[in-house]
Amino acid sequence: MANAAAGFYCTDVQIGPAIFAKPCFHCIFNYSLTYCLIMSELNAPAGSPFFHYDGSQLMVEAVPVAQLAERFGTPLYVYSRAALKAAWESYAQPLTGRNALVCFGMKANSNLAVLQQFAQWGSGFDIVSGGELARALKAGARPETIVFSGVGKQDWEIRAALDAGVKCFNVESTDELERISSIASGLGRIAPVSLRVNPDVDAQTHPYISTGLKDNKFGIAIDIAPQVYQRAATLPGISIVGVDCHIGSQITQISPYLDALERLLNLLDTLAGMGITVHHLDIGGGLGIRYQDETPIAPATLLDNVFAALQERGYGQLQLVMEPGRSLVGNAGILVTRVQYLKHHESKNFAIVDAAMNDLLRPTLYDAWHGVLQVNQPSDGTSALVYDVVGPICESGDWLARDRTLSLTQNDLLAIESAGAYGFVMSGQYNTRPRSAEVMVDGDQVHLIRPRETVEELFASERMLPA
Numbered sequence: 264m265a266n267a268a269a270g271f272y273c274t275d276v277q278i279g280p281a282i283f284a285k286p287c288f289h290c291i292f293n294y295s296l297t298y299c300l301i302m303s304e305l306n307a308p309a310g311s312p313f314f315h316y317d318g319s320q321l322m323v324e325a326v327p328v329a330q331l332a333e334r335f336g337t338p339l340y341v342y343s344r345a346a347l348k349a350a351w352e353s354y355a356q357p358l359t360g361r362n363a364l365v366c367f368g369m370k371a372n373s374n375l376a377v378l379q380q381f382a383q384w385g386s387g388f389d390i391v392s393g394g395e396l397a398r399a400l401k402a403g404a405r406p407e408t409i410v411f412s413g414v415g416k417q418d419w420e421i422r423a424a425l426d427a428g429v430k431c432f433n434v435e436s437t438d439e440l441e442r443i444s445s446i447a448s449g450l451g452r453i454a455p456v457s458l459r460v461n462p463d464v465d466a467q468t469h470p471y472i473s474t475g476l477k478d479n480k481f482g483i484a485i486d487i488a489p490q491v492y493q494r495a496a497t498l499p500g501i502s503i504v505g506v507d508c509h510i511g512s513q514i515t516q517i518s519p520y521l522d523a524l525e526r527l528l529n530l531l532d533t534l535a536g537m538g539i540t541v542h543h544l545d546i547g548g549g550l551g552i553r554y555q556d557e558t559p560i561a562p563a564t565l566l567d568n569v570f571a572a573l574q575e576r577g578y579g580q581l582q583l584v585m586e587p588g589r590s591l592v593g594n595a596g597i598l599v600t601r602v603q604y605l606k607h608h609e610s611k612n613f614a615i616v617d618a619a620m621n622d623l624l625r626p627t628l629y630d631a632w633h634g635v636l637q638v639n640q641p642s643d644g645t646s647a648l649v650y651d652v653v654g655p656i657c658e659s660g661d662w663l664a665r666d667r668t669l670s671l672t673q674n675d676l677l678a679i680e681s682a683g684a685y686g687f688v689m690s691g692q693y694n695t696r697p698r699s700a701e702v703m704v705d706g707d708q709v710h711l712i713r714p715r716e717t718v719e720e721l722f723a724s725e726r727m728l729p730a
């Protein structure tokens with residue numbers, strides 16, 4: 264691999280589309296090309312080329328994390344642009360030359376700068392609200408690459424999506440279908456529609472993020488899908504363009520995808536028998552990432568299987584749409600936090616940090632495991648203890664990590680790994696805590712992509728009663 268210091272770039276070697284717009288910091292750190300690509304494909308958290316140690320200092324690309332914490336304060340979300348790009352390429356490369364559209368499931372991370380990068384790389388977007396539509400458009404999304412999912416689309420959101428000219432509505436109920444038709448007809452429009460089918464498949468993930476079982480609120484039961492399509496075909500404001508499903512999130516087995524696909528292909532057969540044909544098949548998002556020791560499925564593996572099944576069943580001409588969220592951003596971000604106090608109870612040691620459940624809700628909500636790194640690895644032999652890393656919020660559920668062996672003193676910095684997906688977007692202001700800042704690192708460049716909220720901003724729009 265070329266040496267960046269000598270003025271060569273990764274784009275000089277044959278790795279498909281250029282992953283790096285800047286000199287390749289992988290090379291600077293003397294990683295091999297194979298290593299870079301394997302790490303990118305596995306989307307590995309710390310230890311990846313994007314978040315790595317230079318001596319005892321944790322770096323994001325070419326920037327020391329401690330420097331970012333000094334400059335912007337903590338808690339702080341930090342994203343690596345190169346990690347985003349590598350994750351994007353893990354989909355884009357296997358899709359080269361294929362009839363496919365990746366629509367980033369932007370609920371995972373909707374910062375405008377993040378959306379802007381994906382839009383520039385050619386991504387479409389999966390949205391679930393009028394707010395997400397506005398964000399996507401602001402960030403440069405092309406409306407014809409936007410699919411609109413969600414069980415509760417409101418009239419104004421349907422109108423906004425029609426006005427924008429989205430690719431399609433992923434319709435999740437018969438009531439919604441009727442409403443979209445009536446709004447579209449009222450506007451003299453035809454709404455492009457794909458039914459989100461609930462295939463009753465167990466995604467083998469956390470129950471809160473499983474969406475394709477018949478007891479989940481999502482989609483239209485596959486048993487009744489043919490009759491709903493039949494109804495759709497008769498409605499004045501509807502044009503049928505696709506079939507859609509999304510069975511859940513943080514999926515690490517391929518079998519649920521293939522089971523769902525099999526059911527969708529059977530449905531396509533039934534529809535064809537009814538004279539209904541579609542332009543695209545949307546298999547949703549859901550690919551998992553490595554938080555701890557999971558073995559995620561590489562997008563290329565899933566795609567090879569999906570395209571093989573489509574060919575075999577005679578649907579090779581369909582456009583394949585995907586809606587990945589977490590796997591595009593999850594391991595491209597960390598949450599940096601500073602230790603405030605250390606506290607030792609008889610049976611527990613607590614590291615009380617300045618980030619909390621309002622900043623990263625996943626541990627509280629799902630018992631989720633996130634890696635914890637010391638931003639400066641101690642060299643002075645500070646003795647390690649087993650800590651619960653907890654926040655300042657008045658809830659016992661306010662924890663970020665449990666039972667971690669760390670060598671800590673007050674004011675040390677920690678990095679919570681795999682925080683790029685469902686991190687900032689799920690943050691709140693509980694306990695009147697301003698939401699954190701977000702920065703994006705690009706090689707040795709640092710961009711503040713969302714300043715920290717101020718306390719005053721938190722209640723600036725509130726009104727007191729007359730005295």
Ligand SMILES: Cc1ncc(COP(=O)(O)O)c(C=O)c1O
Binds near residue numbers: 368
């Ligand atoms: C309809 C839909 N599409 C895409 C996604 C993105 O999923 P993930 O982040 O698991 O890839 C979600 C969230 O689970 C979703 O609900």
Ligand SMILES: N[C@@H](CCCC[NH3+])C(=O)O
Binds near residue numbers: 512513
């Ligand atoms: N918020 C979830 C994922 C939800 C997926 C949305 N359908 C998580 O943090 O894992």
